[in-house]
Amino acid sequence: MNEYIPMQAEIVDIDVESPNTYLISLKLLDDMDFGYTPGQFVMVSVMGLGECPISITSTPTRHMLQLCIRRAGRITNGIMDSRIGDVLGIRGPYGNGFPLNEMKKDILIAGGGSGFATLRSLINYIVDRRIEFGKVAVAYGARTRQDLYFMQEYKGWQQAGIDVGITVDIGDESWKGNIGLVTSLMDKFEIYGGSAAICGPPVMINAVAAKLMKEKSFDHSDIYVSMERHMKCGVGKCEHCMIGPYHACQEGPVFTYDKVKTVL
Amino acid sequence: MKALLPRDKLLPFLTEMSHKLEVVAPVLANEEEVFCTWTGQPLAFDENPLNPPTEFLIPHRETLFRYVQESGRYTFEEEPQKSRLVLGIRPCDLRAVAVLDRIFGAYPRDSHYLHRRRSTLIAAMNCTRPKESCLCAHLGSGPEAKDEYDLLITEIGSGYLVEAGSPAGILMLSDHSEFFLNATEAQLMEKDQLMKQAEEVVKSHSDVSLQKMRDTIKMADWESLGRECLSCGGCTFICPVCHCFNIVDLGVPDGERVRCKDTCILSGFSRMTSGTNPRRTQGERMHNWYLDKFEYIPQKTGLPGCVGCGRCGRVCLAEIDRWKLEAVR
Numbered sequence: 001m002n003e004y005i006p007m008q009a010e011i012v013d014i015d016v017e018s019p020n021t022y023l024i025s026l027k028l029l030d031d032m033d034f035g036y037t038p039g040q041f042v043m044v045s046v047m048g049l050g051e052c053p054i055s056i057t058s059t060p061t062r063h064m065l066q067l068c069i070r071r072a073g074r075i076t077n078g079i080m081d082s083r084i085g086d087v088l089g090i091r092g093p094y095g096n097g098f099p100l101n102e103m104k105k106d107i108l109i110a111g112g113g114s115g116f117a118t119l120r121s122l123i124n125y126i127v128d129r130r131i132e133f134g135k136v137a138v139a140y141g142a143r144t145r146q147d148l149y150f151m152q153e154y155k156g157w158q159q160a161g162i163d164v165g166i167t168v169d170i171g172d173e174s175w176k177g178n179i180g181l182v183t184s185l186m187d188k189f190e191i192y193g194g195s196a197a198i199c200g201p202p203v204m205i206n207a208v209a210a211k212l213m214k215e216k217s218f219d220h221s222d223i224y225v226s227m228e229r230h231m232k233c234g235v236g237k238c239e240h241c242m243i244g245p246y247h248a249c250q251e252g253p254v255f256t257y258d259k260v261k262t263v264l
Numbered sequence: 265m266k267a268l269l270p271r272d273k274l275l276p277f278l279t280e281m282s283h284k285l286e287v288v289a290p291v292l293a294n295e296e297e298v299f300c301t302w303t304g305q306p307l308a309f310d311e312n313p314l315n316p317p318t319e320f321l322i323p324h325r326e327t328l329f330r331y332v333q334e335s336g337r338y339t340f341e342e343e344p345q346k347s348r349l350v351l352g353i354r355p356c357d358l359r360a361v362a363v364l365d366r367i368f369g370a371y372p373r374d375s376h377y378l379h380r381r382r383s384t385l386i387a388a389m390n391c392t393r394p395k396e397s398c399l400c401a402h403l404g405s406g407p408e409a410k411d412e413y414d415l416l417i418t419e420i421g422s423g424y425l426v427e428a429g430s431p432a433g434i435l436m437l438s439d440h441s442e443f444f445l446n447a448t449e450a451q452l453m454e455k456d457q458l459m460k461q462a463e464e465v466v467k468s469h470s471d472v473s474l475q476k477m478r479d480t481i482k483m484a485d486w487e488s489l490g491r492e493c494l495s496c497g498g499c500t501f502i503c504p505v506c507h508c509f510n511i512v513d514l515g516v517p518d519g520e521r522v523r524c525k526d527t528c529i530l531s532g533f534s535r536m537t538s539g540t541n542p543r544r545t546q547g548e549r550m551h552n553w554y555l556d557k558f559e560y561i562p563q564k565t566g567l568p569g570c571v572g573c574g575r576c577g578r579v580c581l582a583e584i585d586r587w588k589l590e591a592v593r
Contacts (some may be wrong), residue, residue, distance in 0.1 A: 002328065002329060002342055002375055002376055003372060003373075003374060003375060003376070004328040004329065004376060004511070004521065004523075005328075005329050005340045005342075006340075008337060008338060029337070045513075047331045047333065047338055047513060047516075047517070047519075048331075048513050048515060048516035048517060048519060049513060050511070050512055050513045051511060051513075051521075052537075072537040072538065073537040076537070085336070086336065087336055087337055087338065089338070202540075228536060228538075228540075229534070229536065229542065230533070230534050230535060230536050232509065232510055232511045232526075233374075233509070233511065235372045235374065236370070236372070237367065237368060237374050237377075237507070237509070238508060238509045238510070238511070238526070239507070239508040239528055239556070240508070240510075240526075240533060240534060241534075242528075242534075242552070242556070242560075243542070244555075244560070245559065245560040245563055245564075250372075263542060
């Protein structure tokens with residue numbers, strides 16, 4: 001079997017998360033199916049345009065494969081111009097995902113911008129298996145109110161006993177919530193010495209990790225960072241996603257902070 | 265299994281082989297040595313061609329599959345691989361094949377590569393007359409072949425001593441026994457003598473070593489080397505071990521998904537859609553290339569990512585001394 005030949009998946013639903021971001025629900029065709037872990041990704045093809053890595057936004061505990069797509073380049077434009085019923089190519093899942101068995105029970109999740117897409121998989125996984133986890137908190141920041149993803153889900157997360165903090169960089173009249181950095185949300189969380197899952201811009205990752213280690217007694221090996229890299233193959237051969245000796249598509253995209261802090 | 269192919273039997277043997285499969289060999293084309301499909305051109309065994317024979321395992325451009333659309337769904341078609349004999353692979357390049365086998369054979373395997381590899385027969389050729397730029401003996405890859413081959417050829421006074429290294433190699437000899445003579449003890453000793461001499465020649469050229477190189481990499485001023493580098497990518501395109509690739513689609517609604525060579529030395533290689541580039545400067549990219557060859561590939565495969573063929577030094581437009589890591593001019 002040729003690893004580069006994708007499975008086919010039909011778009012069954014499209015939700016608009018923000019003006020330039022859609023949540024796309026997919027149904028794999030030809031009786032194909034795969035299991036995955038929160039934090040893993042797939043290679044998505046629009047035949048004729050090419051292929052790019054997209055993190056899985058849905059949780060394996062629910063039977064629907066969802067991808068959060070932001071209009072950014074040639075291929076994501078192609079995906080977003082697709083309609084319900086159109087077919088995309090899917091290869092994967094690839095990467096390691098969050099090591100749920102190694103992570104502590106108390107988990108702090110911090111996301112910035114479109115990095116939050118991969119963390120939604122973990123959050124909904126925790127919601128569905130709440131009894132297996134301890135204290136859980138989510139800190140999420142976006143540029144403006146319009147850029148916040150998954151707004152209709154925050155209430156459900158809170159009902160599941162998850163502390164949810166949301167912030168924006170730039171507020172307006174309609175925004176009554178927090179304005180400022182993601183780190184400003186973290187003071188109220190009563191989690192000390194737990195595990196963290198972070199995805200976002202490097203500046204934000206460094207700031208969150210520093211605060212966790214300094215003020216919340218987190219160890220750098222308990223801070224898990226999902227890294228973004230350019231990728232072509234997904235199977236550790238094309239070398240585009242190298243982070244030092246590691247391939248983000250194989251040994252990553254989730255790394256402990258101590259492994260990647262020098263490249264952030 | 266060992267045999268002697270007399271000089272006047274080489275071309276008849278190759279002609280016979282070329283009726284059964286594609287024969288690739290180093291030939292003279294426009295007075296340049298080049299690995300290409302042999303159709304009777306003059307063979308060039310004196311100098312290792314600039315284009316590495318690993319091009320026939322990872323071509324500059326190859327079709328991964330074809331996609332055909334019908335009412336919104338796709339069917340995917342693969343081309344069968346053709347059988348091939350690559351003749352005249354030097355021990356350095358043979359080591360490169362071993363490295364690539366380990367990289368592409370590591371889980372998750374690249375079956376596209378492995379299919380082509382399995383349909384490729386290798387007739388390696390020991391280096392009896394190494395060149396000034398050769399460093400194989402220092403890196404443990406030559407001048408005598410140390411890695412897997414189907415046939416191994418050594419040019420000696422009376423012709424070509426041919427040794428089989430695999431069941432396929434034994435079959436090649438036994439199926440074409442009309443071209444071969446039995447090898448004598450004296451001919452085998454002649455080969456050993458030639459290889460010993462060749463090793464001494466390579467060792468006398470320089471005193472580079474893996475450990476020295478690792479120390480040099482730590483000491484080098486990468487930012488100033490980055491300013492010297494012209495970012496042409498030449499060193500990576502002719503390196504037999506370099507295997508970075510890009511994947512692109514050609515054609516709408518039907519077309520082909522193509523894998524083509526790429527190089528980590530160019531600025532766009534690691535740049536992401538957002539514009540963020542994890543390796544921003546040419547110095548960082550060069551440093552990464554060296555670390556990959558001398559640290560990361562050895563960690564992954566147990567073999568150095570540099571085989572000492574000397575090609576990168578032959579093409580470097582900036583004339584950077586590849587082993588001292590300083591500009592020559």
